Amino acid sequence: MRCPNLVTKALAVIAARRRAGGESSRQRFVALVNSGFPETHQNSLALAICREFAEQTGLVWAGSLALGGGGIIGDQPLSNRGARAAIKHVIAALDLTAKALAEGLPVPVEAVG
Numbered sequence: 001m002r003c004p005n006l007v008t009k010a011l012a013v014i015a016a017r018r019r020a021g022g023e024s025s026r027q028r029f030v031a032l033v034n035s036g037f038p039e040t041h042q043n044s045l046a047l048a049i050c051r052e053f054a055e056q057t058g059l060v061w062a063g064s065l066a067l068g069g070g071g072i073i074g075d076q077p078l079s080n081r082g083a084r085a086a087i088k089h090v091i092a093a094l095d096l097t098a099k100a101l102a103e104g105l106p107v108p109v110e111a112v113g
Contacts, residue, residue: 004046015057029059030097030107034070042068063107065093 031050033043043066054061067090078091096111 011053015053018057018059026058026060028062028101028106029054030062030101031064032067033064034067036069036071038069040066040068061106062101063097063112065097065107065111 029050031047033046033050035042035046047064047066050064051061053059073087073090078087078094093111097107100106100108100111
């Protein structure tokens with residue numbers, strides 16, 4: 001999302017719904033953060049907020065992926081031949097993460113780093 005206020009609003013709605021509904025299930029929460037800055041550490045604050053959100057709403061923190069320089073992907077599909085070489089590490093991280101999450105595991109360290 002390009003507007004952090006939309007993400008903040010979504011988190012507020014989810015939190016309110018979980019409080020109102022007495023949600024007892026231990027759903028997992030994974031954060032995928034994309035920024036235009038080339039350094040992934042620029043996403044640290046957003047990831048810390050997401051982790052705190054999970055803790056405060058009773059969600060199981062299952063990890064996160066941070067993408068720096070996300071503009072290289074833009075609105076192209078990941079399968080686009082021209083973009084594929086430049087983002088092969090992103091595709092590999094998403095593949096590893098999807099497999100782990102499907103097996104009930106958290107985001108693997110290999111995908112993060």
